[in-house]
Amino acid sequence: MKGKLFIISTPIGNLKDITLRGIETLKSVDYIACEDTRVTLKLLNRYKIKKRLISYHSGNEEKVRKEIIEILKSGKNVGLVSDAGTPCISDPGELIVKDAIENGIDIEVIPGPSAIITSLVISGLKTTPFIFLGFFPRKKREVLDLIDKYFYIGATLIFYESPHRILETLSFFKDTFPERRGAVVKELTKIFEKVYRGKIKELYSEIEKSEIKGEYVILIEGGEKSEWEKDLEILESMNLTKEEIIKFMTKKYKGIKNIIKRKLYEEKNFNK
Numbered sequence: 001m002k003g004k005l006f007i008i009s010t011p012i013g014n015l016k017d018i019t020l021r022g023i024e025t026l027k028s029v030d031y032i033a034c035e036d037t038r039v040t041l042k043l044l045n046r047y048k049i050k051k052r053l054i055s056y057h058s059g060n061e062e063k064v065r066k067e068i069i070e071i072l073k074s075g076k077n078v079g080l081v082s083d084a085g086t087p088c089i090s091d092p093g094e095l096i097v098k099d100a101i102e103n104g105i106d107i108e109v110i111p112g113p114s115a116i117i118t119s120l121v122i123s124g125l126k127t128t129p130f131i132f133l134g135f136f137p138r139k140k141r142e143v144l145d146l147i148d149k150y151f152y153i154g155a156t157l158i159f160y161e162s163p164h165r166i167l168e169t170l171s172f173f174k175d176t177f178p179e180r181r182g183a184v185v186k187e188l189t190k191i192f193e194k195v196y197r198g199k200i201k202e203l204y205s206e207i208e209k210s211e212i213k214g215e216y217v218i219l220i221e222g223g224e225k226s227e228w229e230k231d232l233e234i235l236e237s238m239n240l241t242k243e244e245i246i247k248f249m250t251k252k253y254k255g256i257k258n259i260i261k262r263k264l265y266e267e268k269n270f271n272k
Helices: 020-028 037-046 061-073 093-102 115-123 140-150 166-176 200-209 226-237 242-252 254-267
Strands: 004-008 031-034 052-055 078-080 106-110 130-135 156-161 181-186 194-199 216-220
Touching: 004 020, 004 093, 020 106, 031 037, 031 061, 037 052, 052 061, 061 078, 061 093, 078 093, 093 106, 115 156, 115 181, 115 194, 115 216, 130 140, 140 254, 156 166, 166 181, 166 200, 166 216, 181 200, 194 200, 226 242, 242 254
Parallel strands: 004 078, 004 106, 031 052, 031 078, 130 156
Antiparallel strands: 156 216, 181 194, 181 216
């Protein structure tokens, strides 16, 4: 008989934020697959739990995934946790779930804390619809594609960001969408939890003055496609030249100037 894979949510900061069922499940499984054994041990030691740990992260996922599936096939139960929050969200745990399903292994979820939902409800922004987009991309092409696809559909957007890149990412948003409302949340559920709310340009100034520490969640209100299309209609009614329109639009919306240029040439039949 095959074992069962348990997806167990763990605290995102405060170690008291684990469910009773989560503790019971951690105590009952044969193995616990985790990202960083040091982080998981802090939680296990707090609740006097001793289990065999399997280190599973992006650096060894291919090899260790196969080992975990073999353990499950042998009849042992495995608990899957992440360093914080609900597993499989922006971590390689989702691949274990996929493999487990393909191998006919039963899966049970032990719900609990999530940085995404916690940040959303405290942000003051619209909670439906919302889209979680993981970590903000680094490559320019990926950034432009993401903006074109998600930033004008009226949904609140949520990103994770590291302390090393928080100012760089907020600087881009400040230059591109300075007037949109947003929120930045750091150190969720910890002693030094902090929530910054306001326009994107204001958030950048606040974070720049603060101590850059811990993991961040960035939330940005949704926008409508008409933000720049209305500007374009006004400019076209003024009988400006093609060059004048492009100069104005790409200066005001410089973070997405390539998207705007493409739209202008393709949809407005401008000649290069």
